[in-house]
Amino acid sequence: MSDNGARKAFTICAPHCGNFPCSFAVEANGEGIASFRANPAMRIKPCIKGFQIPDRYNHSDRLLYPLKRVGEKGSGPGGANRFERTSWDEALDLVARGLEAAKAKGGNESVMMYHYASQHTMPGGRDGNPATIMRLLNMWGGAIQPYLRGSLCWKAFLGGSADVFGHWQIRNRPNADCDWIVIWGNNPVETGYRGLMQSLQEAKRGGTRFIAVDPMRTRSVNRFADRHVPIRPSTDTALALAVLRHMLAEGAADEDFLRKRTNAPFLVNEEDGAFLTAPDGTPLAWDEAAGEARPFGACERPALYGSFQAGGKACRTAFDHLRAAAEPWTPARAAKECGVSEEDVRAIAGAVRKGKVVVYYGAYQRTVHGEQAVRALHILNLVTGGFGGVLRHGGASDSFQLPRATDAGLADVVASRWGVPNLVQRTVPVGQIAEAILNPGAHGGPIHAALVMWGNPVGQAGDAHKTERALRALDFCAVSDIFMTPTAKCADVVLPASTWLERCAITEGLETGATFFHLIPEIAPRHVVMFSSGAMPQRGESLDDFEIVCRLAEKMGYGDHFPWKSSREWVEELVAAARQDERFPWFRDLTMEKLEAEGMVILDIPEPENSWDLQTPQGRARLYFEGKKTPVPTYIPPDEVAQKGGRKPLQLITPKTYFRASSTFNNAEKLLRGDWNVATLNPADAGARGISAGDRIRIYNGFGETAYRAKVSEDIRPGVVHIPAGGLPEQGAANHLTGDALSEYENAAQNSYSVEVEKAG
Structure with a gap:
């Protein structure tokens, strides 16, 4: 307790932004938040997104109760489904029955578990899925897991590197x-x-x-x-x-x-x-x-x-x-x-x-x-x-080598303790789930049902309208989320998830963003474990993803394999297991007491080592790639990329932005007040179309259209339109304008499309 009687606790922000995780100190009075600030132990402070967490907790658009579809699919406003409130018992019954019906019709190979990485936490979150939803589904016989094939973000970088x-x-x-x-x-x-x-x-x-x-x-x-x-x-x-x-x-x-x-x-x-x-x-x-x-x-x-x-x-x-x-x-x-x-x-x-x-x-x-x-x-x-x-990881033993220098080992403890092999060998690229659903011959046969957690494919993947059609074409679709996302609007059942403030969770990371750890040796960031105790009460009937999975396991007949009464009980078991795991001696002093008191614990992991033992065919760096169609770097003009409805005169770029992480924080009202969610055009392109700064404009091509306010600036070169990645239809959505073409390593190609722009009527 603080001096003023407020509860003191810590929480986590860990979306898929490249800078995660971040730790925050929270003081709460009843159901109100008295103070929310960066954990003083953080060496490099969080970005502005993390400070929106209290507003996400209190947001008026939060999903607070389970919903089930009523009426025909697409019969609601704007082609969305229509819903009515239901109980958790009925909602999870519908999920269990929907999955079983798909299995009976097409086998486990026709059931898809879609997740991306909107929550890098455990147990509720993508990083905990080997112990939660994938453990359950794999016990049940398995499911397609598109996240493991391709990427919406950086597989071209990973593969090319x-x-x-x-x-x-x-x-x-x-x-x-x-x-x-x-x-x-x-x-x-x-x-x-x-x-x-x-x-x-x-x-x-x-x-x-x-x-x-x-x-x-x-x-x-x-x-x-x-x-x-x-x-x-x-x-x-x-x-x-x-x-x-x-x-x-x-x-x-x-x-x-x-x-x-x-x-x-x-x-x-x-x-x-x-x-x-x-x-x-x-x-x-x-x-x-x-x-x-x-x-x-x-x-x-x-x-x-x-x-x-x-x-x-x-x-x-x-x-x-x-x-x-x-x-x-x-x-x-x-x-x-x-x-x-x-x-x-x-x-x-x-x-x-x-x-x-x-x-x-x-x-x-x-x-x-x-x-x-x-x-x-x-x-x-x-x-x-x-x-x-x-x-190479500085602290791994000769008998066990962590795959990345940024790993601490918690995820390995989770996988080895609770992981169950997936018997479904079928794979689908995460950037082409719509193609796989609508065209069964494209990726190995029909898909009849999907469960969606920690992701928003309509708001993240290319060709949003195609993804909407695909999800509504399924026999059954259930979505767990905090908000009624464009993906949730296509579901048969919507399950309200809690926020980081409401759940007990743990995650591993670094004092900096893990994705550029290798680029910043002079900073020498240390490995950390961060903890959220669940500072705030759950709003409405929302539940931690972990509790959702445990309840679903009961419905599907696997309740004995999910014996935990709470996320905290699971985290306590994980910490105890990590302390006893001889592969990771740096966890020996990790305790729940430290996590509770500090929110962030620094691990004593030796500095990584530079190694010349390269995992390439001859153990050497390569500048000639034997066996590839183009064995040396080769330029292929962008004009050769297929464009639905023909090529348009302006090139579209949709970069990541400081103000949202993929589609997470789309509806952060304070962030939306800034002058960033705009379409930026060069004055020459704007002038040729009669567009002035501040005009509402329509951006369109063969994939769809979207509307933005125009920003006219010399900051962008002629012939190019810039809009931020992500977005909601009512705010402007980049992926209404992009297809689902994939690169060599099946990375989404969101910057390969062209558009036309006109002043909105």
């Missing part, structure tokens, strides 16, 4: 050693708020200069850039190849590094594009000293350039293939294609030679050919010798 390095958590040249840093297609002031922004600010204070490559003059451009390169969207690979060409012409390649650490010297068969190998499978290289092809390890000085004859086969080095790919991209050609100046190309090349490109989940990878850009940008750093290895 793994192609080059075998992993995405890598080390590049330290900031202190960089005269220049290139921020390419990223806006860390808004999306790297906890860690990356501070790291870059420290570099700037130390004298490092910056180039920002972005179609728009963002907050990051304004804060950091000494030079802004306003690239035409989706031409990043072309610009990267032009930069590479200029670097090679200027002698910027670190040839000793390329020989030592990459596959650059390997000989490639000109006939089939495969590496030439010795009988034992060792790649061959051309030994300049011996004048012949030899197994790479036996070469005195492997050649990096040149065409040769080896064993009667025409071949040349992998590096020569890369150089040939870059050769056509003169500064003049890149300037014309990318909408930049020739001097921009030369400036970036000079900057990378004396610094690095910051490569993480940028806007360029949310395109149909995003992996090409990811690989090309990584190669710019690689060619100069700026790669310092991949990160």
Whole structure:
């Protein structure tokens, strides 16, 4: 209790924003919140989104009671379903019966458990699903889990990075050693708020200069850039190849590094594009000293350039293939294609030679050919010798290695203690669930029922209208959420979930955002565990997701496997199990008392180690990708991307924003008062259409239409329209304008579409 008699507790904010998790101290009087502030123990404070949690708790649009559909599907306002209040007992009976009916009709392979990552907490949240909903469904026989295939966010970055390095958590040249840093297609002031922004600010204070490559003059451009390169969207690979060409012409390649650490010297068969190998499978290289092809390890000085004859086969080095790919991209050609100046190309090349490109989940990878850009940008750093290895977890034992340096191990304890194998082997890309439902032949057969938790596919995935049609086409759909989202409006049963303030939960993370941990070694963020005790009473009849699953387990005949009476009881069992797990000695001193008293506990995990044991085919960084259709980075013009109803004159970009996380915080009223939820156009494009600042405008293409207030600004290049990702139909929704095309690694391609704009009537 505080001095004024208020209850003191802690809560968590952990949406899918890249900066999670954050801890907050709460003081409550009865059902009111007397104080809500950042946990003083947080080294880097939360962003503005977390401070909206009290308003989410008290929001007038909260779902407070279970609902069931009445009448025909789509018979409500705007084509939504109509609902009436029901009891939890009836609602969960309907869910159990709906799932059983689908199983009887098409087997477990026709039941889909859709979740994304709107809550990174345990047990109620995506991170706890092996112990909750997937444990239940897998005991029942399994279900399709689309989250495990593809991504709506960053799979192109993950896949492209793994192609080059075998992993995405890598080390590049330290900031202190960089005269220049290139921020390419990223806006860390808004999306790297906890860690990356501070790291870059420290570099700037130390004298490092910056180039920002972005179609728009963002907050990051304004804060950091000494030079802004306003690239035409989706031409990043072309610009990267032009930069590479200029670097090679200027002698910027670190040839000793390329020989030592990459596959650059390997000989490639000109006939089939495969590496030439010795009988034992060792790649061959051309030994300049011996004048012949030899197994790479036996070469005195492997050649990096040149065409040769080896064993009667025409071949040349992998590096020569890369150089040939870059050769056509003169500064003049890149300037014309990318909408930049020739001097921009030369400036970036000079900057990378004396610094690095910051490569993480940028806007360029949310395109149909995003992996090409990811690989090309990584190669710019690689060619100069700026790669310092991949990160390996500093505290893992020889017998057990955590897959990511950012992991602490709680999720592994959960999976090993409560996880049950999923017998359903069928997979569906998370970005094409609508296609899978509406076209049963597309991804392995019919889908009859779906359960949705921790996600909003209508508000997150491409082609919102197609997703609405698909969900209403199911025999049965149940949705658990805090609000009546566009997805919930398509359900047969809606289950009201509680907020973080109302639930006991635990999560693991870092003092910074985990997704850019590898980019900020100078900050050296420590691993943490954060805890929410459930500071506020549950509103109405809303329930923690965990309790929903436990009650559903009773209905489905698996109640004995979910014996907990509360989330707190489960968290206590998890903490006790973690303390006894010999794989994770840093949990030995973790106690419920510490979590309750501090809200955030720092773990004593050793610093991660840089490793050259790369998980690539030859254990080396790659700049030639054997077996791929395009084995070196290749530019594919955005005009070649299919556009429903034909290509429109303006390119749409839908970046992530500081003010919402995917579709979470869509209805945060205080945030919506700001001047950010607008459509930004260049004055030339606005003037040609008779549009003035503040006008209500209609944005449309073959996928649909949406309305925004216009912002007219020189900050955006001509030919481009910027609207923020996410959104509700009544506010403007980006994914009413995007299709469901996927990239090579099945990443959603939200920045690959074109639109037209007109003044609303």
